[in-house]
Amino acid sequence: MNRPEDPHEVIGCLLCGGRDLVLCYDDPEAPAVTSDIKLQPASWKIYGCRRCGHLQKKRTSEFDKAVRRIYADYHLFDLSNTSDQRLFHEGRAAETRSGKIFERLSLLWKIPGAGKMLDIGCGNGAMLAAFSGRVRNWKIYGYEPDESRGERILALPGIEGFFSGELEGIREKFDLITLSHVFEHIDEPAGFLSAARKLLAPGGLLLIQVPNLRENAFDFVVADHYSHFTPEVLSRYVSGQGFEIKFSVTDCVPKEITLGAVCSENQNPDENWYAGLDAGALTENGRQIGGWLQSVAEQARAEADRGRTGVFGTAIAGTWLAGVLGERAEFFVDEDPDRIGKYHLEKPVQAPGDVNSGESVFVALPPQIAAGIAARLTKTSKARWICPVPATAGAGRR
Numbered sequence: 001m002n003r004p005e006d007p008h009e010v011i012g013c014l015l016c017g018g019r020d021l022v023l024c025y026d027d028p029e030a031p032a033v034t035s036d037i038k039l040q041p042a043s044w045k046i047y048g049c050r051r052c053g054h055l056q057k058k059r060t061s062e063f064d065k066a067v068r069r070i071y072a073d074y075h076l077f078d079l080s081n082t083s084d085q086r087l088f089h090e091g092r093a094a095e096t097r098s099g100k101i102f103e104r105l106s107l108l109w110k111i112p113g114a115g116k117m118l119d120i121g122c123g124n125g126a127m128l129a130a131f132s133g134r135v136r137n138w139k140i141y142g143y144e145p146d147e148s149r150g151e152r153i154l155a156l157p158g159i160e161g162f163f164s165g166e167l168e169g170i171r172e173k174f175d176l177i178t179l180s181h182v183f184e185h186i187d188e189p190a191g192f193l194s195a196a197r198k199l200l201a202p203g204g205l206l207l208i209q210v211p212n213l214r215e216n217a218f219d220f221v222v223a224d225h226y227s228h229f230t231p232e233v234l235s236r237y238v239s240g241q242g243f244e245i246k247f248s249v250t251d252c253v254p255k256e257i258t259l260g261a262v263c264s265e266n267q268n269p270d271e272n273w274y275a276g277l278d279a280g281a282l283t284e285n286g287r288q289i290g291g292w293l294q295s296v297a298e299q300a301r302a303e304a305d306r307g308r309t310g311v312f313g314t315a316i317a318g319t320w321l322a323g324v325l326g327e328r329a330e331f332f333v334d335e336d337p338d339r340i341g342k343y344h345l346e347k348p349v350q351a352p353g354d355v356n357s358g359e360s361v362f363v364a365l366p367p368q369i370a371a372g373i374a375a376r377l378t379k380t381s382k383a384r385w386i387c388p389v390p391a392t393a394g395a396g397r398r
Contacts, residue, residue: 011059014189014227015237016274018051021058022283025220025290030297031323032223033316034070035181039323039345040223046290052274053282054237055213055220055228055289059187067187070224076124097253098130098180101209104252106134109205109260113137115175116160118199120167121182122149125156131178132158141174143167167192173201180209184225190269193241200263206243208259210234216255216366217289217391218317230282231257240273242266254369288391296388297324300362303386304328309360312352312373312385314344317364322347333361357382367391 012019025046032040044057044066057063105111114137119127122142132140139160142153147164154162163170177196186192196206211219213228220228234257235248243261252258300321303309310331311318322329322345332349334340340351355361360383363370367388374385 013049013052013054014056014059014187015054015233016049016052018049020050021047021056022050024048024055024283024286025293027290027294027297029324030221030293031320032221033320033323034074034223035185035225035316036070036074036076037315037319037344038070038073039319040070043221044223046220046228046286048279048283048286050279050283052233052237053230053277053279054233055230055282055286057226059226064187067185067224067226096126096130098126099133100253101127101180101207101258102130102134104249104258105207105260108247108249108258111135112175115139116172116201117141117176117178118143118163118170118172118174119178119180120196121179121185122153122162124149125153125159127178127180128153128159129156131176132156141172143170167195167199170199172199173204174199175201175204176207177204178207178209180207181211183208184210184219184222184227184229187226189227189237190241193238193243194269197242197263197267203262205246206238206261208234208238208257208261209253210257210259212250212255212257213289214285215250217292218320218364218366220289220293221320222316228286229257230285232277233282234259236273236277239264240270242269255366292389292391296321299389300325300386301328303360303362307358307360308356309362310350310355312361312363313365314339314349319345321362321364331355352377352381352383355381355383358384360384360386362386363388 027043030043032043047058048055116139117131118141120143122128122144128140128142140158141161143163150162153159210229213219214230231248235245238261239245242264244264246260248259250257304325308330310333311322311329312333314332314334331347332344333352334349339349342349363374363385367390370387374387377385
């Protein structure tokens, strides 16, 4: 890879290569959070590209090194006994995130009776386990750049093999390739998609799952995310890299984009893939998101000054808000039974019903989701459930 020598030299837009990047978010008083839920002392600035509208970190060698330091000490779901995120719904049993993705995939794409599946960035194997439990006659493989996860992955039921090293070194072809919360971490998206495209068998599907910035402004605070995608930019970009989009939905997993694509007949990249995108509106939306995050931080500080305060959620948003509040955040609240009774950031994790009357709990989620949770928990708890200030149009509003 060609990396800049000057630690502050900018590569340019990650997607279109444009050099005109405008600042959208910069809060020197707020922390960042790694994708494995660790606080970082300072946030990274977010920029929008004036040519294509993509929102991103500025890629410099300094930022590349910071991300590599994060990955050198990367551990998933330390608070939970499961390798997968749980989704909670009122009146229904919790379900795993990966299980929900494949449940929806079966409605969006006719899964062949037999085939080969590769999960790129397989982590602890959540996607592999979920798919293995739903199909027969499939050979299932995991991939991580680092071979250290291989033993754990190969120990999972139904797993055929594990790859590590460079993607270009894989000689197999696959009928399904999954990228679950991987693509936003990629520093050279075009080269990465080119390598993935060469691994697809004829008619094979590339499934991309990424955070949806339009529904989750808190994605801005994730330290190791190079890209912050909106549905329109993701679809246009993938289509411009030699793929035909089969579906792109935002109602499979809350706050996420689920996109499926196959190789197009013309696999040559389209350098003008961004034509027709309103880069000005996309960049302005980025500014609104940044402004909203700063408003939420100010709101939380003001609420914490009123009395004993906790934070609902131990994932990205909750961890960020606890970092904003520092010692003024005295406890966490979570509905996951595997997390209750443990400690996060040296603060106890309580069940909603264990919060004392009169205590305040800030629900660190996008406003509409937070409002639903607060309304539900108010029925069984005497705590004050505080929701974030309303967002402006498009700024993490749902």
